[in-house]
Each structure stands twice: as C-alpha cells, then as structure tokens.
Amino acid sequence: MLARYRTLIEPALRDTVASLHPWVGDKAAFTLGWAGADGTSIEEHGGKGLRPALALLCAEAVGGAAEQAVRGAVAVELVHAFSLVHDDIIDNDERRRHRDAVWKAYGVGPAVLTGDALLALAIDSLSRTGDPTAMSYLSRALVELVQGQTRDMAFESRPWTGPDEVTVAEYTRMAEGKTGALLGAAAATGVALGGAPQLAEPMWTMGCQLGVAFQIVDDLLGIWGDPLVTGKPVHGDLRRGKKTVPVLAALAGDDPAARELAAVLASGATDERTVRQAADLVEKAGGREAARALAAQHLTAALDLLDEHLPDATDLRALSASLATRSH
Numbered sequence: 001m002l003a004r005y006r007t008l009i010e011p012a013l014r015d016t017v018a019s020l021h022p023w024v025g026d027k028a029a030f031t032l033g034w035a036g037a038d039g040t041s042i043e044e045h046g047g048k049g050l051r052p053a054l055a056l057l058c059a060e061a062v063g064g065a066a067e068q069a070v071r072g073a074v075a076v077e078l079v080h081a082f083s084l085v086h087d088d089i090i091d092n093d094e095r096r097r098h099r100d101a102v103w104k105a106y107g108v109g110p111a112v113l114t115g116d117a118l119l120a121l122a123i124d125s126l127s128r129t130g131d132p133t134a135m136s137y138l139s140r141a142l143v144e145l146v147q148g149q150t151r152d153m154a155f156e157s158r159p160w161t162g163p164d165e166v167t168v169a170e171y172t173r174m175a176e177g178k179t180g181a182l183l184g185a186a187a188a189t190g191v192a193l194g195g196a197p198q199l200a201e202p203m204w205t206m207g208c209q210l211g212v213a214f215q216i217v218d219d220l221l222g223i224w225g226d227p228l229v230t231g232k233p234v235h236g237d238l239r240r241g242k243k244t245v246p247v248l249a250a251l252a253g254d255d256p257a258a259r260e261l262a263a264v265l266a267s268g269a270t271d272e273r274t275v276r277q278a279a280d281l282v283e284k285a286g287g288r289e290a291a292r293a294l295a296a297q298h299l300t301a302a303l304d305l306l307d308e309h310l311p312d313a314t315d316l317r318a319l320s321a322s323l324a325t326r327s328h
Contacts, residue, residue, distance in 0.1 A: 058190025061313035072189035078122035085115035141185035148177025180211025213324035219244035250287025
C-alpha cells in the first residue's frame with residue numbers, strides 16, 4: 001500500500017524540493033533519504049511515507065482520486081520532515097533512520113535552515129490547491145505541533161514525583177499536539193481535497209487519537225526497541241530523562257518497583273547500568289503494560305471514528321491500525 005502511494009508522492013516531492021537553492025536543496029535531499037551527506041544520490045527511500053499515504057487514502061475513501069490530494073500529501077510529508085530536523089536539534093539526537101541526523105551531518109545552522117525551507121515549501125505546496133479547508137487544518141496542525149513540542153520540553157524540567165509531576169493526562173494533551181495534529185491534518189486535508197470537507201473535523205479528531213497511540217508506541221520503542229530496527233540508540237529517552245507514558249504510568253503505582261524507580265530517576269539514570277535498571281523497573285512496576293493498554297485505547301477511539309464516518313474504507317482502517325502496532 002505504501003509503495004503504491006509512494007509512486008504518486010515522491011515525484012511531486014522531488015519537483016517541490018528542486019525549487020530550493022542547491023546549497024539547501026542538497027541537505028533537504030539528505031533529510032528525505034534521497035542522497036548521502038556528500039550529495040551522492042542513493043536509491044533508498046527516506047521515511048515510510050505514512051502521513052502522505054493517510055492523506056491519499058482519505059481522499060479515495062470519500063470517492064475522490066488519490067491524485068487530487070497529492071499536494072496535501074506533499075505538504076504533510078514536508079512538515080513532518082521539518083519537525084524531525086528540528087526535533088533532533090532540540091533533543092541533541094545524533095542518529096535518525098540509521099544515519100547521522102541533519103545537524104550532525106552539516107551543523108546546527110544549516111539544519112535549522114533546511115527545516116525552515118521544508119516548512120516553507122509545505123505551506124506553498126498546499127496553498128497552490130486553493131482549498132481553504134485543507135489550508136486551515138495544516139495551519140491548525142502547525143500551531144498544535146509547536147504547542148505540543150513546547151509542552152514536551154517543559155516536562156523535562158519538572159520532577160518525576162510530587163505535586164509538580166507530569167501526569168498521563170498532561171502527556172496525552174502533549175502527544176495530541178506533537179504527534180496527533182499532523183496525522184489529523186493529513187486525514188482532514190485528504191477528505192477535503194477528495195471532495196468531502198464536511199468530514200474534515202471528525203477525521204482531524206481521528207488523526208489526533210491515532211497520533212496519541214502512535215506516540216505511545218514510539219515511547220515503548222524508545223525504551224525497548226531494537227536499535228537495528230528503529231535506527232535510534234536503545235534507552236535513549238531514559239538517558240535524556242524524557243517524560244514518557246511507560247515511565248509515568250510506572251511511577252503512578254504504589255509498589256516497591258515504583259518507589260525504587262523514582263529513586264533511580266531522581267539520582268539520574270545516565271550510565272548503562274542505571275539506565276538498564278530503570279528500564280527493568282519500569283516493566284516491573286507495570287509501565288510497559290499500561291502504555292500498551294493506553295495505546296490500544298486511543299487506537300480504538302480512532303478506529304471507531306473511521307467506522308462511523310467511513311465504514312467502507314478498509315485500506316484506510318488497515319493503515320491506521322498498523323501505525324499503533326509497528327516495531328519501528
């Protein structure tokens with residue numbers, strides 16, 4: 001399914017990126033997985049293309065042609081790429097998709113500019129459709145994305161336990177913005193460009209719910225994922241002290257494992273031994289299972305909306321379900 005839609009999206013993406021100045025265009029090509037850091041063309045694809053595929057599937061689900069939503073699909077993929085470039089700078093992550101992050105390959109300044117260029121292209125691409133509904137949902141997603149990222153950063157300075165601790169409810173609101181909003185924009189843009197703007201709001205909500213499930217699974221992979229599959233270092237979130245659902249859920253318990261986990265985190269889990277200890281305690285305190293259950297809850301909410309508004313969209317349902325059950 002993803003390969004089929006990639007044949008529609010990638011040529012349009014390449015045409016859009018070709019309009020950039022070559023100096024930043026080379027870095028954008030690296031970001032999107034089309035070139036090495038030295039500019040040499042490579043045959044591999046960058047990301048999985050989930051968000052643009054979601055937009056095209058939504059267009060088809062309301063009776064439109066996938067081609068009608070290509071500019072929307074390009075826009076959401078470019079916004080996603082922009083957000084990853086900037087996220088890696090913020091989080092000081094050196095690896096992305098099994099190779100150097102953009103800032104690591106070129107420096108922080110060029111990476112910031114590359115992210116800015118991708119964002120500018122996204123807005124320009126969607127504006128060319130002339131569709132006010134699609135444009136409004138992308139704008140909404142950008143505001144929500146920034147708000148979500150801000151909340152995520154603000155969480156890092158808050159304590160693990162006590163009256164100022166981060167709650168799972170606060171985390172959910174953060175994930176709706178940081179991850180859910182762009183999936184919501186992809187779905188809303190798809191149905192709008194496909195000819196059913198009246199479905200944009202429920203599909204926005206569907207995408208936001210899906211995004212929370214997606215982010216929780218990402219949290220699970222951030223602790224227990226295989227780095228050879230995910231392309232990220234194991235236990236990276238724990239080393240950075242990220243407030244993620246498995247850890248928050250584990251700390252919410254009142255048992256010896258939760259109390260020991262709180263003590264380990266308070267002292268700073270940075271070396272390999274204490275990070276592994278923290279991961280084991282998160283699991284013993286029930287954090288891993290609680291996170292899985294919460295992801296399933298949000299996925300069910302998303303699929304219920306699809307069943308209500310687009311009951312015959314089996315491919316769309318299958319793709320949506322796969323986002324919250326992935327291994328990378």
